[in-house]
């Protein structure tokens with residue numbers, strides 16, 4: 181009798197189709213990093229592809245290789261690399277490899293085979309990418325590595341901070357300049373030019389370039405502060421549930437706690453749904469959460485919905501706990517069983 185995360189594949193399918201439609205005709209890569217934001221990568225990767233995703237933004241090489249072994253043939257984008265990253269395997273699997281530093285460029289060029297490289301320029305987020313000052317040299321080096329057959333520059337990309345429209349506009353201008361230099365001056369011919377994630381893809385058509393990478397919105401969670409997922413026509417994909425295991429006076433205890441991803445800071449603030457009624461959370465320990473039930477009948481075995489369909493939204497939990505909906509769903513640990521429809 182423990183917590184279960186129900187994963188609604190139909191809702192995810194709906195969201196992916198709806199998002200593809202919103203940004204059409206721009207192709208969409210669906211981000212499935214962090215185990216698909218806690219939802220389960222393997223399964224949702226397949227749903228995303230069948231719903232029409234042009235590719236998948238995976239994060240690291242091992243995860244992408246596991247998808248290739250499972251028969252996923254669409255472009256798989258990886259951009260987080262470490263000292264032990266197996267670029268030879270990445271190239272053999274035809275992965276689209278994000279490259280942020282000279283060391284990575286050297287590593288993919290010396291690995292056997294011809295690497296599909298996406299050069300990243302830092303447009304202000306300072307979370308890796310070539311510095312604007314190093315961009316010219318990086319492009320020229322990439323051009324010479326391409327001419328000698330070691331790499332193909334298949335993309336130029338960056339990532340927005342999504343902090344304000346002004347900051348995004350500045351980043352977009354830097355990005356456009358970097359793309360113009362790489363193509364017009366250096367003669368690179370990248371197939372994919374990509375900058376936008378959920379927020380910019382939906383709200384700034386001028387940020388779409390030739391591809392967008394959409395993550396959180398596909399899980400039914402809004403990237404905006406002033407609208408929730410439902411307001412965007414999206415459906416909740418994860419529903420976290422746990423049964424009532426004890427009833428004492430006006431308190432019911434459910435068998436999910438902070439070890440299962442329930443934010444401890446929610447005590448006294450959050451509410452969860454039991455039998456369709458929202459109940460105030462009074463305590464969260466490692467394995468249990470207490471709620472006030474008043475005098476109406478809640479019985480052992482009744483199901484509580486912490487968030488998702490039939491309960492509060494992940495965005496609501498994010499508000500209560502001072503974070504973003506991404507963190508709420510992604511923080512549900514893998515030991516919590518995922519049950520999908």
Ligand SMILES: *Cc1c(COP(=O)(O)O)cnc(C)c1O
Nearest residue numbers: 211339377378393394395396397
């Ligand atoms: C997480 C991530 C995305 C998706 O971002 P969302 O805001 O969840 O849509 C896209 N691109 C990169 C590089 C990312 O790290």
